[in-house]
Amino acid sequence: MSFQQTMTDVAFKALNRFHRTILHASGGRVGRSALGMPAVELHTVGRRSGLARSTMLTAPVVDGDRIVLVASKGGDDRDPDWYRNIVAHPDVELTTAGHRRPMRARIATREEAAELWPRVMAAYKPYGSYRRRAKRDIPLVICEPR
Secondary structure: OOHHHHHHHHHHHHHHHHHHHHHHHOOOOOOOEEOOEEEEEEEEEOOOOOOEEEEEEEOOEEEOOEEEEEOOHHHOOOOOHHHHHHHHOOEEEEEEOOEEEEEEEEEOOHHHHHHHHHHHHHHOOHHHHHHHHOOOOOOEEEEEEO
């Protein structure tokens, strides 16, 4: 792993801890949204460790109980750890607006992604530059109640 990749990972983890701390300390009053999108806490099982993991993410598309997440890692060429965890263990939980719900995560099909990407980029324009910059297809993850 390069120095730049290591620093990217450290920065994302620090931002995540900060966001989670503010959200929990405020009783959910601060940090329920970020960058104009709802903030969600994704709870996964580590693919190698089997331990409980959580990460703060934004949800650019919310259709009723269906929530779409973007595995962009800020346009990095590597998939985020949370994405690799859900590929291994698709049963997840999402905390939204203080309510934790069991969900099943799946990767959007090509057809679904083609329909969703314009909505994702309408919610947050930088996702477009992330797609251009990354040397991988950035997956969209659809979470639905289980």
